[in-house]
Amino acid sequence: MSLLFVSASRTCRSSFSRQHILLSTSRFQSTQINPEIHQTQNQQTKADYPSSSSSNSSRRYRFYFLSIAAGALIGGAYTFRQSRKYEGLMPEYITNSEQLQRKAMEARPMPPPVTKHITFDEGPRxxxxxxxxxxxxxxxxxxxxxxxxxxxxxxxxxxxxxxxVMRSETKWSIYKKVPILVIENEEIQLNDSSMIISAIESYLRMPTKRFENISKLYQSVVEKDEKGKLSFNYPNKYFLVEPLTNERVDPTKQVQTEKTKDDARDNDATTTTKNVNNQSSPWFFTKFFSKSKSEHKEGLVNIGSGTVTDNETKSITSYNKSSEQYKLERKWREWVDTKFVHTLSPNIYCTLNQSLNTFRWFSQAGDWEQIFPWYQRWIIVYVGAVVMRGVAGRLRKKYNLNDNVRISLYECANEWVKAVGNKNFLGGSQPNLADLNVYGILTAIQGCEAFQDLMSNTKIQPWFERMKHSVEPHFADNRLRATT
Structure with missing residues (x-):
C-alpha cells in the first residue's frame, strides 16, 4: 500500500495534495513499514523533491554565522589591542606614574592651540x-x-x-578627562581638579626650588581594567603637603601647616609670643600638623609673603581651632565633589528643551563660534543636548536624587548656607578652598534656568555675590584666537 501512495504522489509533484500525501506517507511508514525501507524512501523523496525554503534557510544561517564570527573577530582584536596597549609599561607605571606622564608630554603638540590668555589688572596674591x-x-x-x-x-x-565631541586637543594625554593643567616651565601634567588646586596651594604656602618637588608628592594610583582602560586615583588630593626641607626655597620663612592663611597667621603669632623655635620636619601628609620656626623683628612676624603685628596674636587655643578649621575645609571640599556637583547635570538637562537651551548657553559662554567650525558646533549643541538628556535620567537614579531634581539642588544649597552661617565665607573673612570650589561649580550653570531657580528659592545668593566680588573683578585681558 505504501508503494501505491508513493506512485500516486509522483503524478502530482507541483500540487498541494502531493505535499499532503508525502506527509501522510511518512507518518504511515514510521509505524507500518520496515525501518530500512523507511530510510530508503526518505532518501529518494529528498533527492526527487529539493526544498527551496530549506535552501534559503541555510543561506540565512550561514550569513548569520559569518556575521557573528566577523563581529567576534573584530571585537577580539580590539580587546587584545587594548589589553596589550600598555603591557610593557604596566609593572613600572603602577608604582611610578612619572614614566606615563613623560610619554604623554612627549606626544603633546607644541605650541598648544591656545584660545584664551587670562591676565589680571593686579598682581598675584x-x-x-x-x-x-x-x-x-x-x-x-x-x-x-x-x-x-x-x-x-x-x-x-x-x-x-x-x-x-572630537577631543582632538587632548588626544596626546593618557588621562582622558578634563581639566588638565600643564606647568609649561617643567613640562609637568597635573590632573584632577582637586589635586590641581591642592598642588598649587601647597606651593603658594611652601614654595620650592622646582614645582616638581610638589607634584611628585601627589602621585596617582593607576589601574587597568580587563578592557585595558586606565583609571587614575589621587588618594591625597584633598591634603596640602610639605616638601622636604632641602627642597624649600626658604624653609625658615614659610608656613609649614596646611591651614588657611588666616589660621596660619594666628598660629605663627602665638608661636612667636611663646618664643618657641621648632626645627623643620620632613614632609608628610598634612593631617599631621607641624609648627614652623618664625622670624620676629620689630614687632612683625614673617608669614610667607605677608606680615602681622603682635597685637593680632591670639591665645594658645588658636592651634586647636586651626586644626578644626582645616578639617572643616577639607570636609566641604569632598562634599562638593561627591554630592553637590552631582545635582547639577540632572537639573540643567531635565527636559529636552532645557538641555538644548543649556548647550546654546555653553556655546555663547565659550565663544564656540570663534573656536570651532560650524559643523562641529552643530554636533556639540544638538547631539550633546539629546545625549545629555538621556544621561540626566541615569544620573538622577545613580545618585538617588529626588524625582523633582530641583528639590535635591535646593537641599544642597541650603546645606551649604547653613555651614557658612553668619560669616561672610566658610573661611571667615576671606574665602577658603571650599568656598572657591562651591562658587566654581555654580558658575558652570549661571546661564541656565536651574541657576535662576536656585537663586530665587534658596538663601545662597548673598554668599554667591560676595564670592563673585572677590573672584571676578580682576580681569584685565581676555584675548581670543580662533582655531580650527
Whole structure:
C-alpha cells in the first residue's frame, strides 16, 4: 500500500495534495513499514523533491554565522589591542606614574592651540613663577573650580578649549578627562581638579626650588581594567603637603601647616609670643600638623609673603581651632565633589528643551563660534543636548536624587548656607578652598534656568555675590584666537 501512495504522489509533484500525501506517507511508514525501507524512501523523496525554503534557510544561517564570527573577530582584536596597549609599561607605571606622564608630554603638540590668555589688572596674591596652560570644557564644573581658584589668586594662565565631541586637543594625554593643567616651565601634567588646586596651594604656602618637588608628592594610583582602560586615583588630593626641607626655597620663612592663611597667621603669632623655635620636619601628609620656626623683628612676624603685628596674636587655643578649621575645609571640599556637583547635570538637562537651551548657553559662554567650525558646533549643541538628556535620567537614579531634581539642588544649597552661617565665607573673612570650589561649580550653570531657580528659592545668593566680588573683578585681558 505504501508503494501505491508513493506512485500516486509522483503524478502530482507541483500540487498541494502531493505535499499532503508525502506527509501522510511518512507518518504511515514510521509505524507500518520496515525501518530500512523507511530510510530508503526518505532518501529518494529528498533527492526527487529539493526544498527551496530549506535552501534559503541555510543561506540565512550561514550569513548569520559569518556575521557573528566577523563581529567576534573584530571585537577580539580590539580587546587584545587594548589589553596589550600598555603591557610593557604596566609593572613600572603602577608604582611610578612619572614614566606615563613623560610619554604623554612627549606626544603633546607644541605650541598648544591656545584660545584664551587670562591676565589680571593686579598682581598675584602670592608670587607664582610658572607658566600655566589649562585644557578645559568651558562649562565643566570641575574646570570652573580650577578657574575660580586661579582667578581668585590672580595667577595668569592660558586656556585651550577642548572640543567635547572630537577631543582632538587632548588626544596626546593618557588621562582622558578634563581639566588638565600643564606647568609649561617643567613640562609637568597635573590632573584632577582637586589635586590641581591642592598642588598649587601647597606651593603658594611652601614654595620650592622646582614645582616638581610638589607634584611628585601627589602621585596617582593607576589601574587597568580587563578592557585595558586606565583609571587614575589621587588618594591625597584633598591634603596640602610639605616638601622636604632641602627642597624649600626658604624653609625658615614659610608656613609649614596646611591651614588657611588666616589660621596660619594666628598660629605663627602665638608661636612667636611663646618664643618657641621648632626645627623643620620632613614632609608628610598634612593631617599631621607641624609648627614652623618664625622670624620676629620689630614687632612683625614673617608669614610667607605677608606680615602681622603682635597685637593680632591670639591665645594658645588658636592651634586647636586651626586644626578644626582645616578639617572643616577639607570636609566641604569632598562634599562638593561627591554630592553637590552631582545635582547639577540632572537639573540643567531635565527636559529636552532645557538641555538644548543649556548647550546654546555653553556655546555663547565659550565663544564656540570663534573656536570651532560650524559643523562641529552643530554636533556639540544638538547631539550633546539629546545625549545629555538621556544621561540626566541615569544620573538622577545613580545618585538617588529626588524625582523633582530641583528639590535635591535646593537641599544642597541650603546645606551649604547653613555651614557658612553668619560669616561672610566658610573661611571667615576671606574665602577658603571650599568656598572657591562651591562658587566654581555654580558658575558652570549661571546661564541656565536651574541657576535662576536656585537663586530665587534658596538663601545662597548673598554668599554667591560676595564670592563673585572677590573672584571676578580682576580681569584685565581676555584675548581670543580662533582655531580650527
Amino acid at each position: 602670592v608670587n607664582f613663577p610658572f607658566k600655566l596652560t589649562l585644557y578645559q570644557y568651558v562649562t565643566c564644573p570641575f574646570c570652573c573650580k580650577v578657574r575660580a581658584y586661579l582667578n581668585y589668586n590672580r595667577i595668569p594662565y592660558d586656556i585651550v578649549e577642548v572640543n567635547s
